[in-house]
Amino acid sequence: MKYVDEFREPKKADALFRAIEKLSQRLKKPIKIMEVCGGHTHSIFKYGIEEILPETIELIHGPGCPVCVMPRGRLDDxxxxxLKPNVIFTTFGDAMRVPGSKTNLLQAKAQGADIRMVYSPLDSLQIAKDNPHKEVVFFALGFETTAPSTALTILQAASEKIQNFSMFSNHVLVIPALKALLDNPDLQLDGFIGPGHVSMVIGSDPYQFISQQYQKPIVVSGFEPLDIIQSIWMLLQQIVENRCEVENQYNRLVEKTGNQVAITTMNKVFENRESFEWRGLGEIPKSGLKIRAQYAQFDAELKFILPNLQVADHKACLCGEILKGVLKPWQCKVFGTACTPETPIGTCMVSSEGACAAYYKYGSFSHMTKKMMLDKEKLRA
Incomplete structure (x- = not known):
């Protein structure tokens, strides 16, 4: 297939849903499938995929949103x-309204901080060249998807000997997060829809531990409706046939060994932190990236004195439990009332990949009401 319309063809979707329905009748018990990536969550709700699935199949929304997993302490940093004098702070737009413990970047900008939205770290580097008497800092966020572009920008800054440019690195890694989820006794999962964008970089091979060590099937998926529906069908086939394998539905872009140029570049500039705090998941060993000593002049954590404090989440916000897949957004008391995209309390309502934002924008409230009633019946039982 070559064109977007082909990935949204109703007849093919209908055929896949009928095949899923047929397979679901062979299931021994209801199953839970986690889509790791927030991009998948938004596609699932945008196209109403969850509503059409058999009731024996439940989709769990994972922590694959890099803005959502950022703890409040790092946002305070x-x-x-x-807010420091002589600093131009640059960031992607979806980080502007993410709440720290007292304020957010948008409010800091209103207070006089020179904060600018950019589309890439290279934009930030250009701002540094245009403002040689200012310190320019880029808020580096994302999984392995965006880390290579950050690394390439640092290499370019080094080659051009740019002195007034640095990165505040908050890049995180998907594999340690998946291990933490699988080790969580509160979360019993039957399979995974693997992240597409991350896998374009790291490949499908790194997920072998999920099938071999944890005996769970995983299918790396694209983001169009037919991609996701086919991936669910492929997972059901594995479960019904009692198989646990790594399968690649997104083979038009994802290779087994990934993008070696991107991986080499990333490894040249970054190394693993001993530990990194994730919202909801807590401290996860070897799950974050820091800038290597060779490029220390571009590390904002070394250039500036930071509070570097751990800050508890807002008491009313259940974003952490939602990121772990333990709760659904509608189970949070402030969802859609005190917490909306315009007045977010937690990160899941802010980011374009957040589960709460997806439910709020695309969710069928009649469908959610039905789910809430089922939850109450389970509690009574």
């Missing part, structure tokens, strides 16, 4: 940098 970013805001602290932005």
């Amino acid at each position: 970013a805001i602290s940098i932005s």
Whole structure:
């Protein structure tokens, strides 16, 4: 297939749903499938995929949103940098309204901080060239998907000997997060829809531990409706046939060994942190990336004095439990009332990949009401 319309063809979707329905009748018990990536969550709700699935199949929304998993303490550090004199702080737009413990970057900008939205770290580097008497800092966020572009920008800054440019690195890794989820006794999963964008970089081979060590099937998926529906069908086939394998539905872009140029570049500039705090998941060993000593002049954590404090989440917000897949957004008391995209309390309602934002924008409230009633019946039982 070559064109977008071919990935949204109703007849093919209908055929896949009938095949899923047929397979679901062979299941020994209801199953839970986690889509790791927030991009998948938005596609699932945008196209109403969850509503059409058999009731024996439940989709769990994972922590694959890099803005959502950022703890409040790291956001406080970013805001602290932005408020320092002579600093231009640059960031992607979806990080602007993510709440720290007291404020967010948008409010800091209103207070006079020079904070600018950019589309790539190279935009930030150009701002540094255009403002040689200012310190320019880029808020580096994302999984392995965006880390290579950050690394390439640092290499370019080094080659051009740019002195007034640095990165506040908050890049995180998907594999340690998946291990933490699988080790969580509160979360019993039957399979995974693997992240597409991350897998374009790292490949499908790194997920072998899920099938071999944890005996769970995983299918790496694209983001169009037919991609996701086919991936669910492939997972059901594995479960019904009692197989646990790594399968690649997104083979038009994802290779087994990934993008070696991107991986080499990333490894040249970054190394693993001993530990990194994730919202909801807590401290996860070897799950974050820091800038290697060779490029220390571009590390904002070394250039500036930061609060570097761990800050508890807002008491009313259940974003952490939602990121772990333990709760659904509608089970949070402030969802859709005190917490909306315009007035977010937690990160899941802010980011374009957040589960709460997906439910709020695309969710069928009649469908959610039905789910809530089922939850109450389970509790009574």
